[in-house]
Amino acid sequence: MKAVFFTAHGGNDVLTVGERPDPAPGSGEVLVRVEAAALNRLDIFVRDGIPGVPVAFPHVPGADGAGVVEALGPGVTGPAPGTRVVLQPGLSCGTCEFCVSGESSLCVRFRILGEHLHGTFAEKIVVPRANVYPAPSRLSPEKAAAFPLVGLTAWRMLVTRAALRPGETVLVHGVGSGVSTFAVQIAKLCGASRVFATSSSEEKLKRARELGADETINYKTADVGKAIRELTGKRGVDVVVDSVGAATWRHSLTAAAKKGRIVTCGATSGPNPEEEIRIIFWKQLSILGSTMGTDSEFAAMLKAVEAGRIDPVVDSEFPLAEARKAYERMASGEAFGKIVLKLNA
Numbered sequence: 001m002k003a004v005f006f007t008a009h010g011g012n013d014v015l016t017v018g019e020r021p022d023p024a025p026g027s028g029e030v031l032v033r034v035e036a037a038a039l040n041r042l043d044i045f046v047r048d049g050i051p052g053v054p055v056a057f058p059h060v061p062g063a064d065g066a067g068v069v070e071a072l073g074p075g076v077t078g079p080a081p082g083t084r085v086v087l088q089p090g091l092s093c094g095t096c097e098f099c100v101s102g103e104s105s106l107c108v109r110f111r112i113l114g115e116h117l118h119g120t121f122a123e124k125i126v127v128p129r130a131n132v133y134p135a136p137s138r139l140s141p142e143k144a145a146a147f148p149l150v151g152l153t154a155w156r157m158l159v160t161r162a163a164l165r166p167g168e169t170v171l172v173h174g175v176g177s178g179v180s181t182f183a184v185q186i187a188k189l190c191g192a193s194r195v196f197a198t199s200s201s202e203e204k205l206k207r208a209r210e211l212g213a214d215e216t217i218n219y220k221t222a223d224v225g226k227a228i229r230e231l232t233g234k235r236g237v238d239v240v241v242d243s244v245g246a247a248t249w250r251h252s253l254t255a256a257a258k259k260g261r262i263v264t265c266g267a268t269s270g271p272n273p274e275e276e277i278r279i280i281f282w283k284q285l286s287i288l289g290s291t292m293g294t295d296s297e298f299a300a301m302l303k304a305v306e307a308g309r310i311d312p313v314v315d316s317e318f319p320l321a322e323a324r325k326a327y328e329r330m331a332s333g334e335a336f337g338k339i340v341l342k343l344n345a
């Protein structure tokens with residue numbers, strides 16, 4: 001099969017598109033022919049090498065994928081070969097204390113497709129039966145590949161961790177990212193009264209308003225924390241979605257209302273922001289971490305996508321042979337939504 005793989009960590013020059021052996025489904029596994037796969041920031045971190053997360057070379061990256069069931073391993077009774085499916089990118093053990101309490105994304109043996117094991121940037125992939133879900137019938141393979149990881153992440157952040165309530169207000173930083181495009185839509189779906197989105201690009205802010213953002217702030221020309229205070233009569237917002245980290249954290253603290261919740265799933269601009277502990281205790285803020293999500297959260301998010309209440313945003317599509325260009329697009333920060341690799345192109 002054709003696949004993207006690398007045999008050493010490094011920049012884009014380590015990425016090879018070539019032949020790898022076809023995988024075969026073992027007990028409890030499903031073989032899926034991948035039609036489309038989507039890039040995540042995670043794929044750049046894995047290519048660079050994540051301290052403490054060794055990979056077995058040659059490594060096939062990619063967490064997001066959609067395709068067609070090709071074969072079932074021993075003990076698996078469905079879905080039938082030919083079924084169009086999407087993949088839940090998080091693998092959990094099912095037996096640790098967190099798994100048995102339903103918190104599979106806290107699994108002590110948690111793994112992610114394309115990070116801890118071979119991923120979706122290949123014509124075929126083998127995954128546990130539990131990670132295979134029916135693809136939303138209304139979506140193309142490219143759109144179906146464009147929502148699992150970021151949709152799940154944004155869903156858990158807002159619905160579960162921040163427990164967003166109807167009528168509340170939300171700030172979403174850096175609205176071009178996959179998580180942010182979902183966070184805007186999920187916040188509106190939850191009944192947020194005002195969703196604020198930020199970007200340095202007027203074009204992205206326009207797209208954000210089309211997705212449902214009520215008001216937008218260009219962080220190149222405005223101080224986001226101060227702008228939110230002005231726009232809300234000094235009150236601030238109930239929930240801040242921050243996946244940016246160092247560049248936005250101080251603004252998140254300023255923008256949060258008293259008793260506000262700041263939920264973080266990443267730190268693309270750096271992990272050690274300027275902190276202001278006095279704001280946290282004085283405003284009685286809750287700082288909430290969030291990673292991926294559970295199977296039940298994935299199923300709920302999938303229903304919202306199937307119903308058309310959330311629409312995956314595709315920025316661009318590349319054939320597998322142009323995987324390096326897709327990585328360059330991801331690294332450029334210019335994308336609005338997901339960058340998709342087409343396996344059949």
Ligand SMILES: [Zn+2]
Binds near residue numbers: 093095104107108
């Ligand atoms: Zn577990």
